[in-house]
Amino acid sequence: MTQRIYLDWNATTPLRPEARAAMIAAMDLGGNPSSVHAEGRAARALVERARAQVAVAVGCKPAEVVFTSCATEAAAVLRGFASVRVDATAHDCLWSQAREGGGQAVLGWGYANNETGVITEAPAHEGAVMLDIVQAVGKVPFSFAWSGAEMAIVSAHKFGGPKGVGALIVRDGFEVPALLTGGGQEMGRRAGTENIIGIAGMGAAAEAAQRDLEAGVWDRVGEFRNILETALSSGTNNTISVGKGGPRLPNTLCLIAPGWKGETQVMAMDLAGFAVSAGSACSSGKVRASRVLKAMGFDEGLAAQAIRISLGPETTKDEVERFADVWLAQYRKALARAA
Template sequence: MDRAARIYLDWNATAPLREAAACVLVQAMASCGNASSVHAEGRAARAALESARAEVARLVDARADAVIFTSGGTEANALALSPGFGPVGAPRAEVLLVGAGEHPCVLDGHRFAPDAVERIPLSADGVADLAWLEARIAEIAPRRALVSLQLANSETGVIQPVAEAARIAHAHGASIHTDAVQAPGRIPVSIRALGVDALTLSAHKIGGPQGAGALVLASGAIAVDPLLRGGGQERGRRAGTENVPALVAFGAAARAAREGLPTESARLAALGPAFEAAIRRTAPGAVIFGERAPRLPNTILFAVPGLRAETALIAFDLGGVALSSGSACSSGKVRRSHVLDAMGVEPALAEGALRVSWGWATDDEAVIRFASVLEDVEERRARRSQAA
């Protein structure tokens, strides 16, 4: 099939590189200069880097000097999820409380001992149980806790009550971080409004290049325990020569995402009912996960009883439509979602989960193509079921 004719519906895994980001990426790669050098070339690289830092800060209503550039969301999460993270001078955290549906880089990428980590339960709709969180933090006291609760789930799109979780955490002397990589450009994100101590961003989720991200702090009064030590880059919080081309492109993508949000969020939301209608029409027995909870305007996770994800993904791919079965870090293995397990979904149904996610280049034709392939998949499944 002609590659140009393919329909890409896996935006939560990675978004296409924005034109503005691609242009500055190429320009920066053609320039020479280490951002830590004092000569003219180095100063030019530093100026470009700091301009990008300011754009990333504006994306989430933060101070530019609170942005720590990293190699991506995974590193940013690992930087925050350490016993040493929290207000300057505070005792080290002894317990880490994480949402049961967090990305694997939060569940497995922290720097706490395994027996010091507990998971915040999810409701059947995928929403974190804040009553459990408040009770558990109170039980832990006077030991200090660190909470990590994602802003929006990459699989279900469910938006978590992070601002309320932050209020609970701070009332009990705990610190709180949120993995916000899926939210910018889709819903408004403000670190001030959320009230968290830090949030994580990833460039390739908003149309920047892969391999660039940031941990954004609420203020300079938040301490981090560096993963990498060396030359003192990023104010001593993350050593290593900055990847100027990728980070400059990150800044361009952040600007585009921020400026496009007022119209893009509504446009994304308008496509959702069309995708859901196609699913309901073709497979009346389909289950849409988290449908009663607030969700991102660009995400649907669904399953058709009796349809396995492996079979469906191959059929969609052959039909020119790119989907996934969940988080990209796990979906290559096509295994059952830990998020759906935490929501109490029956294993047989969870094993058939398919995620549709879309973005700024998605149009009505994508809905038509998706519906057409889904009809073919469902017809073949029905025939096999009858033959059996």
């Protein structure tokens, strides 16, 4: 059986060995982080170490990190604000919070788009700003401290951590409603006993991701993405590379292939041994044109003919070249059938 090639790193990333080791070690800790005895203090020390590791990767203070079950839960803090305006290309976890009302206004903004990789700074805004930095952490330089935002959301499994753990970043001194009320954990912002196994994995992954970023690992990924982009674009004369020429994540290629539906592309490439997607993993199971691409000005037809190819540090030049060869052959067949 031919070995499969995974090119859907924006959906989720393989678990880093550092995260796996940290999680296994955390399983042996029996204490509750809220307990004051030695066992509890050991568990608390693990949580606080992870909080500091995430803070370094995000560019914030450790006390500004609130652990959650995922980025979607972190985004739910917006429910506590009466007026929420959301960028038209933002992820659904932000988009679903949009509402008009009185009181303090919040702008929800996708810093790095998960479907296209396009990076956009939030505009000047009267009120607070929440940034979705889920795809940016560990891939591009970013610092919450200089972002100007009051809040941000992060997800561990996007940078090599486990699924089911994330964080809400809240600027020191900015008041937000509690995500969950109860025992007062996470500085009163998210009650419930902390998931120390997941948190340990998130912290270790954040530290490793920051180390990779500083070592230039993603520069090489960007070179491979560009090789793939050139091959796919030069092989036909009608593909559209979304966001080309502007600031983008180094690993992401959103490609529109006129005449070939995105869902059909995904299935064809899956059968050929490649994992790619037709958009956000949270919504690609729904057969519909990309809301993000329509918001960017593409019509319904073109928006439905896009795929997202996202590379990672383990992707090789040979893999992207093999993908290009197979994809181009499949596209030519699709166009011939439609002729």
